[in-house]
Amino acid sequence: MPQAHSLLWHYLWVAPHVLQLGLALVLWRRGLHRQFPVFFAYLIFEAVEELLLYALDVSPAVSSETWWSVFLPGAVIEGLLRFAIVAELWRHLMRPWTALARAGAAVIRAVVVTLILGAAVVVALHEPNRNHLVIKIAHPLQQSFFLVQAGLTVSIFLFASYFKISWPRMAFGIAFGFAIDWCGHLAVWTILNTTIATSARASLDMVNLATYHLTVMVWAYYILVPETAGDDDLDLPADPTLDIWNRELERLLQ
């Protein structure tokens, strides 16, 4: 059974955040922070926040209540940054295709409203199982953020897939990583919101940490590994029958 404060637990908490600081440096050096400014800000903010939370967690002087009091404002800022990242990714996806952008925006607005209503219902039906006020707020808040953000990202993926919109490579990598993270975190935070044993709680924390590690690895792949050139030309073998059609077409066009 995975345990808190095991070697694996320390690794999963620290390593992805050190790696994401490295990725932020790569983005900066390649000038990509200008294309994805919100994602760049997120990489730095999230890494610093999580490393601070880690330091507070391992420090014996810090109580559980103090830790959650630091966690909550960070989670709010991080949640808002994630919404801004979704908007940034949407702009990258739809920027070239103005004809579809308006219809797409209407669909996404409807999805957001539905998801927010869904999150409100989930929070209303939630039975608080902790005494401390900050924890009472933090758990449903995290669940609501992940519910809306996971639903939104999956909807954008399905929309792009239905219309066969090609994602720019890096935007795809960022969105793919977040989709894995947010769907995983949604499932975990939903279970954490119920009454479960402390040992199971520790295992679920590890699942959250492992999911985030996977997400950072996905980003690393899409940021560090260059795209291979595809067979994207339209050179077709000559067909004598079509030459006749061509001549007729040229004549019509003139």
Add this chain to the structure above:
Amino acid sequence: MNLTFLIVVAAVLGLGSVVSVGLARRQRHTPKAALTELVPLDVEAFRNLTDPAEEDYLRRHLPPAEYRTVRRARLRAMAAYVHLASRNAALLAQIGQAVAMQKDPERARATRRMINDAFLLRRNATVALARIYLALVLPGTGAALPRFQDQYMKVVASAMLFGRLQDPASASRFSLALQ
């Protein structure tokens, strides 16, 4: 507990759909392969099928029960045509996006126009299919598809211009492949 179960299942399904989209992206068609998958659409037959005058004629000359049967068959045929047009539009959008990085401004403009027209047709096809299926379920509702064939022909014209600018031999290929 039921709500928890539902949300966890939804999260797993969401993750599964994103991963399947990611895998599909790795196996995307090359423009050449996509071009061979275009299926010609008989625009004139489609136009007849959606002609309100033909619909009126059938209503006036057939017994009601037979008319309803014929109408259902016509609606199903209409749906098949719209599906085909929508699929062709998706393939054209894929072809255009795969070769979208054009240095020549005229080519770039033609490519962008074809992709935008294809996206619009696919969007309109979605609405058209919804209307057709609604008309199948509720026979009283109309399934008129105003200007859908014209929109399809606009996409064909954009595709021909795009093909001609890529390679003069491609224009007729697009024309033959689409109608």
